[in-house]
Amino acid sequence: MAPKVLVSDKLSETAVQIFRDRGIDVDFMPDLGKDKDKLAEVIGQYDGLAIRSATKVTPTILEHATNLKVVGRAGIGTDNVDKEAASKKGVIVMNTPFGNMITTAEHAIAMMFAVARQIPAADASTQAGKWEKSKFMGTELTAKTLGVIGAGNIGGIVCDRARGLKMKVVAYDPFLSEEKAAQMQVEKVELDELLRRADFITLHVPLTDGTRNILSKENLEKTKKGVRIINCARGGLVDEAALAELIKSGHVAGAAFDVFAEEPAKENPLFGLPNVVCTPHLGASTTEAQENVALQVAEQMSDYLLTGAVSNALNMPSVTAEEAKVMGPWIKVAEHLGGFIGQMTEEAVKAINITYDGEAATMNLEALNCALIAGIMKASSPEVNMVSAPVIAKERGIQIATTRQEQSGVFEGYIKVAVTTEKRERSIAGTVFSDGKPRFIQIKGINIDAEVGEHMLYTTNEDVPGIIGKLGTMLGEHKVNLANFTLGRSAQGGEAIAIAYLDEAMDASVVDALKATGLFRQVKPLEFDVV
Structure with a gap:
């Protein structure tokens, strides 16, 4: 029976056709996402849900989603999806982080030009019949220092475009290696140095506990006098009230914001200030980007429902279609090892130690871990799957350790798991034989050759x-x-x-x-x- 997908927001007809062409039964109801009661009523029929931002995937919706396996968000933001509830339910949440990279980066560059040359205010003045050349004195970008906070996918494109504008680029990103920085031809610096040196600062990081309010009042006060701040990433990265005060004082020369702490932004401390440019979250709003993310989410969801390939998931390790084929037998081994331990263990599990040897150690260990942990937990909680298992294990305080080692025995590769409870430690090992079938090869340290029946x-x-x-x-x-x-x-x-x-x-x-x-x-x- 073909998987069934509901498209509850406005996706392009081309994207909907991708589902059909891949053999998936798809219902296109672009206005259904706005009706939460109707959505809750019908969602139980579907294996997949494709959305934009209008549909809210709440715990209530997920409670009714008895068959749901995947939610695909056409776009990067997933604030409208309760990811914790989805994970506990065993539902994969995917987004499309690459479909709007260029569009968002270009918008940041456009906003930088706009605030450097006061274009919106100059346009409004000119169209009002005024001719105020001296009022709108701007500044060049050439030879200025651009501070990029977050040099990942979008930030990396901004760095590249800025270098094309003959700007000097300094970047703060804890995950940026010196080698990668050299390859990108940017200077890697600490945040305080970036704040001190930058003429323009642009943010390109997600909103997390570590990045929330990264441009706090304290950090904004460390910036160079005359700096201009651009935020096309996420609201909440900048203390907007503190920034407004620094603009009024003249310390900050201007700001360009596409995102705000509260959206839709009807009121904001930045509104009405001189040389502040604001747009209504337009970073991904180009015809090309909207089409790209729609096509991408349709392909990703189809791949998962038809082949088990996982890409751009927020609560599950990625597994390519090629990996899924090669790893299939090893995932089965992991599930069976976990299943054996889970059925044998009657006490609460305190720790799980997993060793991957030889060929198994070259695989996607995150995915194998998910399969093994799910196997352990299914004995007592049959509804658990690879998505929900790590979340539940963390909630239960189970310590999980993984070891990767080179081939150490007669087998080309094997997986060994040891589980610790209050009373005992139990261990089992397994491998994949040349016939592709899983085998148990050691139980309690005793060698054995046992197929799985x-x-x-x-x-x-x-x-x-x-x-x-x-x-x-x-x-x-x-x-x-x-x-x-x-x-x-x-x-x-x-x-x-x-x-x-x-x-x-x-x-x-x-x-x-x-x-x-x-x-x-x-x-x-x-x-x-x-x-």
Whole structure:
């Protein structure tokens, strides 16, 4: 059955057609997003939801979204999506951060020109019949220092355009390496130095706890006299009231803002001040950008629903279509290892330590971690998936450690997981054989070669004669048919383990009967999704 997607905001017909061309059943209702009650009523039918900014994906909407797997936002901002609620629900949230990069960067450059030459005020004056040449004295950009706060995708384009304007560019970005800065031909500096040296400052960072109010009153007072501030990134990065006071005092020569702490901005301390240019969040508002982000979100959502490829997700590691193909068997191994541990563990998990060896260590470890953690948690919470598992693990205070190492044994690669609870530590390792099938290769430090079956029985006992015969006899007496059998032991006379493969799930009464013999230390039926 084809996946079903709802487009509840205004996306281009070309983007909607992409869903159809990819074989996805799509309903295009561009005004539905404004009706939250109607959206809640119908959302349960859909696997995907494509939106812009009008649709609000609230916890209430997500509660009704019983089949929803992915929300795709055509654009970079996802303030209208409750990402925490979506993550807990196991819904991937995607955006399109690259479709409007050039458009937003160009708008920042345009705003810099506008404030440097007082173009909006000069236009209004001239069209009012005045001719005030001396009033609108501007400043050149050539040879001026531009301070770029955030030199990522959009900030990097601004740096490139500014160098084309013969500006000197200094950049503050904790994630910018010296090598990358040299490649971009910009000077990497600390924030205080940028504030001290820049003639123009432009912001290109997301709004996070670390960047909120990055241009605070204190930092604005550190700026060079006559500086001009441009913000086309996110409202809340600048203390607007403090900036207004510094403009009035003459310390700041001007400002150009496309974004505001409160939007839509009906009132703001910057409004009405001399040489302040304001636009209504137009950074992404070009025909090209709107089309690009719509096409991009349709492709991303289609890729995920049809192939499992994840790109530009905010609550899930990215996995390309090629990675999804190669990693498929390894993700299954991770899920099964987690499933084994989860079904065997009855106490609260305190820590999960995962080791990736050889070929497994070259994979996308974030995605493998998500699969493994989800496998552990599904035993007690079947609704958990790869998206929600890390969120729930964090909420429960589970410590997760990952180790990557070169090939260290006879297998080209393997995954080993050790789980710590209040009472014990339990470990298991698995790999992918040449036939592409997952295998358990070690349990409790005991080497074993066990395929993963849908219905399995795991037992441990002291390695003495007669145990296997007794197990087979009792299963036969209870009409439980054995499909296969695998054994392992630590040493002669030491601890032994057995995995029996059954044709169907085993009744609890059989487990009780096996335990009552006193021959087995553990008797645990296990169920796995092997499809």
